[in-house]
Amino acid sequence: MSDVDTIDDVELFYHSHPISLRQILGKLKQKGIAFGEPGTLLDPETLQEHDQDHFGGIQANDVLADLAGIGRGSKVLDLCCGLGGPARYLARHHGCCVTGLDLTDSRVEGARALTRMTGLDDRVGFVRGNALDLPFEAASFDVVIGQEAFCHIGDKRRLIFECARVLRRGGRLAFTDILATEATKPATHARLEREMTFHALGSRAGYEALMAEAGLQQDCFEDLGRVWEAILADRLAMYRGLKAQTIEAFGESHFRSWDAAYAFFVGCYSTGELTGGRFLARKLND
Numbered sequence: 001m002s003d004v005d006t007i008d009d010v011e012l013f014y015h016s017h018p019i020s021l022r023q024i025l026g027k028l029k030q031k032g033i034a035f036g037e038p039g040t041l042l043d044p045e046t047l048q049e050h051d052q053d054h055f056g057g058i059q060a061n062d063v064l065a066d067l068a069g070i071g072r073g074s075k076v077l078d079l080c081c082g083l084g085g086p087a088r089y090l091a092r093h094h095g096c097c098v099t100g101l102d103l104t105d106s107r108v109e110g111a112r113a114l115t116r117m118t119g120l121d122d123r124v125g126f127v128r129g130n131a132l133d134l135p136f137e138a139a140s141f142d143v144v145i146g147q148e149a150f151c152h153i154g155d156k157r158r159l160i161f162e163c164a165r166v167l168r169r170g171g172r173l174a175f176t177d178i179l180a181t182e183a184t185k186p187a188t189h190a191r192l193e194r195e196m197t198f199h200a201l202g203s204r205a206g207y208e209a210l211m212a213e214a215g216l217q218q219d220c221f222e223d224l225g226r227v228w229e230a231i232l233a234d235r236l237a238m239y240r241g242l243k244a245q246t247i248e249a250f251g252e253s254h255f256r257s258w259d260a261a262y263a264f265f266v267g268c269y270s271t272g273e274l275t276g277g278r279f280l281a282r283k284l285n286d
């Protein structure tokens with residue numbers, strides 16, 4: 001698949017994802033929470049139950065922030081930021097300034113709208129772009145983070161080199177991702193690519209070699225496979241709980257194919273065909 005085809009299928013996947021701006025606002029309305037009225041700010045604590053599209057919720061943000069030493073005034077790039085949940089959380093709870101970048105325009109528009117509603121737009125901004133061609137000068141950031149998104153990007157070498165380029169000397173790359181294992185069958189790779197738009201899933205060894213090549217010294221790695229197995233069973237149940245909204249937005253057959261694809265993905269954690277990893281690396285030189 002070419003880069004362009006890959007981008008098209010990832011964007012389509014996220015345009016028709018069960019979690020969306022519309023779905024989040026619908027949930028808030030259901031709960032009787034006011035938003036969008038002049039003079040009323042939406043409480044980010046309420047929003048954060050709905051706007052985190054990675055595994056492990058806000059605790060996973062805290063672990064990455066602590067690992068990467070994110071603090072007051074840190075300049076952070078959240079690569080593949082989705083609807084901006086982690087970016088808002090890090091700015092509010094760790095005092096940093098965050099730029100979120102995402103490929104999918106509906107994600108970027110949603111991230112901007114939710115951030116305006118919470119009044120965090122003085123510290124959190126969003127850019128539409130491709131992680132393979134970052135629109136930032138070299139050495140622009142103290143920290144680059146990414147959560148459950150690099151799996152969509154086939155050219156891992158270019159991705160890691162772009163992360164290294166935009167980090168300042170001593171800057172940190174902290175990310176979590178879905179990883180292939182030695183047990184991952186070719187048919188599983190093919191099905192996850194077709195149904196979940198995971199392109200050339202990375203492995204622990206693959207990322208470690210690329211980071212070393214890009215001048216990033218690895219400080220730690222944690223295998224998250226067992227932890228994610230439980231979290232993913234809950235996420236599958238959560239998506240099933242959104243059945244009515246998903247059918248209303250995209251139709252019954254979309255819900256059925258999503259459900260089958262996600263159930264297959266989650267099952268790969270029980271069979272050991274997939275795992276997850278948390279990486280931290282530091283840029284050695286300019």
Ligand SMILES: C[S@@+](CC[C@H](N)C(=O)[O-])C[C@H]1O[C@@H](n2cnc3c(N)ncnc32)[C@H](O)[C@@H]1O
Nearest residue numbers: 052053054080081082102103104130131149152
């Ligand atoms: C699972 S979501 C994760 C969102 C966010 N990290 C979070 O935790 O809420 C993956 C995101 O990666 C974005 N993405 C995929 N490929 C990308 C690329 N090449 N460049 C930028 N963003 C990309 C998708 O549009 C999607 O919003």
